[in-house]
Amino acid sequence: MAENTFLAGDANWWRQAVVYQIYPRSFKDSNADGLGDIPGITSKMAYLSHLGIDAVWLSPFYPSALADGGYDVDDYRNIDPRLGTLADFDDMVDAAHSADIRVFVDIVPNHSSNRHAWFKDALAAAPGSPERARYIFRDGKGVMGEIPPSDWPSHFGPTAWTRITEADGELGQWYLHLFAPEQPDFNWDNPEIIEDFKTTLRFWADRGVDGFRVDVAHALKKDMSEPLPSVTSFAMENIPLDGSNPLFDRDDVHEIYRGWRKVFNEYDPPRVAVAEAWVPAERRPQYARADELGQAFNFDLLGAPWSAKKFHHTIEFNIHLASKSKSSSTWVLSNHDVVRHATRYGLPKKVDFDKWLMSDGKVPELDLQQGLSRARAATMLIMALPGSTYIYQGEELGLFEVANIHDADLQDPMWLRGGKTRKGRDGCRVPLPWTKAGSSFGFGEGPSHLPQPAWFPAYAVEFEESQSGSTLKMYREMIHLRTQLQGAETLEWVHSRSKVVHFMRPGGWHSITNFGKKAVKLPAGNVMISSGPLLDGKLPANTTAWVTEHGVE
Template sequence: MAQLEQMAAPGSEWWRTAVIYQIYPRSFADASGDGIGDLPGITARLDDLKSLGVDAIWLSPFMTSPQMDAGYDVADYRDVDPLFGTLADFDEMIAEAHARGIRLIVDLVPNHSSDQHVWFQQALKAAPGSPERARYVFRDGRGENGELPPNNWESVFGGGMWERITEADGTPGQWYLHIFDATQPDFDWTNEEVREEFRSILRFWLDRGVDGFRVDVAHGMVKEAGLPDYAPVADADSMGGGEESVPYWGQDGVHDIYRDWHKVLAEYDGDRALCGEAWLPTLEKTALWVRPDEMHQTFNFPYLMTPWDAEELRSVIRESLDAFGAVGAPSTWVLSNHDVIRHASRLALTADSPQGEGLGPNSAGKPDPAIGLSRGRAATTLMLALPGSAYVYQGEELGLPEAMEIPDEFRQDPTWFRTNGERYGRDGCRVPLPWSADAPAFGFNDTGASWLPQPEEWANFARETEEADPDSTLNLYKTLIAERRERSLGTGTLVWEDAGADAVAFRRDDLHVVANLGDAPIALGDGVAFVAQSEPFDGTALPPNASAWFTRA
């Protein structure tokens, strides 16, 4: 496979400053017409991503899977699920992306496999204590007859974190650990056979030309020795971002795994990158994942979860730049992804919504859509001026809100089912994209099929409609990304400025950036020449819930 460049000089690698676009394959574009997005659909839309100006794509799971958790339950790590296409389709997609100067990062799910993976099927047929079972976390149960789970851990998706199997002779048997759904058994990463298997998987995709890996649940692969009982604090984030000393999150042993993987990627030209999904309690702990011999990036979830508050935003930006800078890594910035409420809705919520809870018809604190969109655009305008690498989730460039009114009978997130409908889960941020207002399924395909129903009002967000509107969210994103590249905003430092208690304000060379998070306009002064405005406005008073880039005469 052709590569975009040879190894860059240290400190100038592409991933340090890239704008990376997350594609959730089943919801991006559907070439087959079956209602589920696919790889040929992505290939057909690469010119749209080129025009947006992104540097790379992060492709969410597309490997062979029973799809019990939208592909995050992998049955074969070396093939494409027929739902999305073939390996030949993958090869064509990556070649076409590279031809347009767009790199490709693929999602890798190493914490757990599908229960349909050949290894787990072998484990079910093997005896307790066998090499086959040693690849996963099998344990005897507690109680007189092993009828109680090995500990009290609760699954991220609700319910217990242990499932009891029936042995080959029909008797009740051991229990296996699953942080997520029961169809997603956790690997045992103390097992060298597991470690060697994943080295091989990395090389399989690197040999096909991928530019890196986004590592799913990167903080969950190692569990505390002895698997001690643990109960999370009330209202804690389900992925562990707010707590210290969780026995299945952020254990020190994970760092050895990523040092090993770093060496594998270093065997290849082209600055291949590892980016970790690691929900950790502090930015200082998060930065430990991107020390020079470990991962290259990790998601800045503290930034993503920061509310619409100027003081808190200033604080998390300062802490991020300090923490990541201390280990020589770039900070990453992200506002939305496939697991959280879209930020065009989340930033205007009027009630708490813990990560993974989701929004639905009966949720409290639903956002005002106009305020949400304004804040979403303002937040992005601020984010894309920050030094480091930025992630954009598909559809946010259209200003898509969370789809909150999905009828119960259409919901598919395991969280919905495992909590008996008490938590809506993540379906609302995963609804297929609108491309054309007047086409079937809004242009997602030619048939009108859609694996999740698209809200009628999404016709107003269709890409073709926004292309023609100079003030659209899409054209705002294009302007911001182009100016970011032209002004090299991904590198360098920022100088803080004072625009009042309700503002986040800083300067990047001659470019001034101000976000107004308050209720009153902010006077920007004389000699202002605007480069970008999150909301079109006249004069030099920045409205509430708006951001602007400008220079001064």
Template sequence: MNEHGTTPHGTEKTLNTHKGSEWWRHAVIYQVYPRSWADSDGDGLGDLPGITGRLDHLVELGVDALWLSPFYPSPQADAGYDVADYRNVDPIFGQLEDADKLIGEAHARGLKLIVDLVPNHTSSAHEWFQEALASEPGSPARNRYVFRDGKGANGDQPPNDWSAVFGGSAWQRVTELDGTPGQWYLHLFDPAQPDLNWDNPEIRADFVKTLRFWLDRGVDGFRVDVAHGLIKQRDLANWHYPIGGATGDGVEGRRAPMWDQDEVHEVYREWRQVLDSYEGERILVAEAWVQPAERLAAYVRPDEMHQAFNFEYLEAHWSAAAQRSVIGRSLAANGAVGAPTTWVLSNHDVLRHASRLGLPIGTPRPDGIGIGDPQPDPVLGLRRARAATLLMLSLPGGAYLYQGEELGLPEHMTMPDEARQDPTWERSGHERRGRDGCRVPIPWEADAPSYGFGPTDASWLPQPELWAEYALDRQRGVPGSTYELYREALRRRRELGLGSGELTWDADVSDPVLSFVNGGVRVLTNFGPDDAVLPDGAEVILTSHPLETPGRVPSDVTVWLRA
């Protein structure tokens, strides 16, 4: 390879430099959103026994592990991401014994199990915050959070101009013990989610206790919520821009003061030492909305986390140039620190990719879609989603699937607004519909109550009538179904070692076709309007859509070929 990253034969190569056997380097991990996967008792909310009862689905699908979104005690102001007790189970999901059983049953089936950890903020119902409200300004109890005096003559203005991710100000004023208006506390998301002060050693020590509590119970790791947000710039400098939940190259020559501060890495180095002290390979996964790729790669240096979701890839436009650019940058940045890239297309916070990809190319990712909004093309969206999935699963590194995507589920885009529960809807003044559309309980059986989600018709979010056509029992064993495509892709991915391979770009193929070789497989995705022509004698392994004409790849189709 020369200085420009090309071989003498003109093929550009990006290496997956680490040849180790660690499971997480090439694993496919399935996200279970506990509220919406399986309801064992008919109350309309999914629960831990329901998850345990459906574990065989994951074995049949062919994934390596599952990740559980929060199931801890919580007032559920943000669907459990407002945690009141990090070392217990909310009764709506079951008991601690149910968590133990789930962990054991997953391991008995050869599945790893990862749990969510929410360290940026607690619930306002957490005993720490309740103690803070009952304590004086400057007290140790308030020092666990980010309390500040307000500005203005009477302290009636927020300490700075930060906005909250869910809308409105990021500051809430409290009433002091004597009944007078008092200090303000920071909440980067919802007022029910006060931000912790990670400069306080007590916070750091207590979270190590939480890590050990779940590690002792056998979990295989933690997905860390808002991993880039724990440390704030100490002067809490003003930031005149919407903070989103992401950080990029910065504005005005500086980084957003609430995201991706360098000191956050001290926390994860300490956590890595804790995980490494346990038998087996326990992992840390960063939910870090960080760009550029080099900044994200800092989270997966050898002494920090193991994986970091590649959200730049999730948000890349559906074009050969955009996909090649983000894939190349990601592999290079992560390879420079000896880490795998962790690919993802959907999760509980974003529009499902079967709908997102049905929007016109270049459309900014909507924060939810509802009645009256521009609607994506469902047929085109699913076609592109299948192609995108087959492309993603052919890449070196790890991959995450979001529950229901193996069924081709779209966003619920006709949900009545009065049914919405995401705090984004209210906090944004009904400007952003939020994330409920991707969180609707999934369909298992077309003709059963709640489509098999539970034993009754109860469902915490309304399920659309079209769920019947996507139900698992309508797809299992049906050639060409999205479910069977996922099963075959996962089987072949494992068989062919694609997750632990290395990628070589095909320099003879250019936009609008993307083509590369990974191990013994050539992968080709046609993003253009016209058919792409396969090499003579090409042996097809798998296609995201049937090839109506042999040797020709239609638009929005991915094929795997023998290299």
């Protein structure tokens, strides 16, 4: 078992860390079964170390039927046998720590899978039993209980309720699932759930895990008192600021995380966590308080257009929010749930990404050059900001969304359960290209679980390592330079033209991003790095540069 003595006592390492998200099933396949796995991650530790990151975050690797990409968990304290063993996990953690890389794992507390031992027990037990009390079961409405208990929708389909067949063969109660039917929601009013998840947190922390990304952190506590109110939409604008929504962002969820913080603080350094909480921005700081999870994702740039005004406002606002919780902000441009940012920035403003994906990426046409140059510039901008930066596997290669996956190959429940009207997230989860050739471009020795496009060779690690100015080389240089420049978590805005975002960091270095169409002058000093070539000493459109008056050793 991996014992974590890695940088013991450094309790603030996370505040300005660069964290690399790994989607394990699509990172590296070590045994030719088409799925990425834990030994595959270990085999690429030198690559991750060369990139210069501070930590990796692993999306779920637990036993799962993959009804939702592994977020339907059968066993929270084990490894999917298709991905490896606990011994493989220990080896991976040891390899990461030997490379000065910390390890985050995804924890999925809102729901289990319908194959979890507890849910099987609940199905076999009677209504009102302790086994059913671990989940949320209700009698149906109507003469025969044939109507769902409420009108609540699911993220992946028309209803959040599924009716079960009781042990005697008769139709019986309904259970709640805010996501797929294979993902029944836990009852977090049950102390047994609270204690069991503390056991899970300790299980992984004892194996050397340094931190946790908390999935759907805002949905654990629910008001299930009768009569159940009508909820017809999960839109964020329907979540009030007073914590009174019956399903999301309730004030009492924070009691759970205060309990988790006590568990984290049992370790040296304390384990850390970041909340995935899709809540009104004003409510995010609560999750990031020092006596709770400590950090919360800022997703505001995921939906921001390519606009100097919008980026400036978003940065200023989120630094202010972080100060309210005395945490550091998090900067994110891509992850496993959204269209890759190189694609978003290459499409016209206000385009409907779902419709674009349904056209197989044909309408409107993607501007590859614009998308990649803006993606590189945006990444260099957020890397210059105070706080931690989360990057998603493949963005360091400049990967675009794979839009033309055939219907028969799609796996996302958004597609399978949403009437086949939204392709969903498979396009950003396609396995990585490591080599220019091969049946899966070096991902494995056979085909990959999602088909890879013909354009992958020009974005493969092998190809980019041979190319001067490649996106991969830019990421490596940028991350290593960022580590050398790291200072206090502050910035000073520099007055600039309306289409430029310009700020200065402690130590006197500047970050300048040109969102406009015309090249702009740079401040006096040495250009340490730029996201694209300069134009006669000026900063071209869609480009970021870091400038200092002093050299960097």
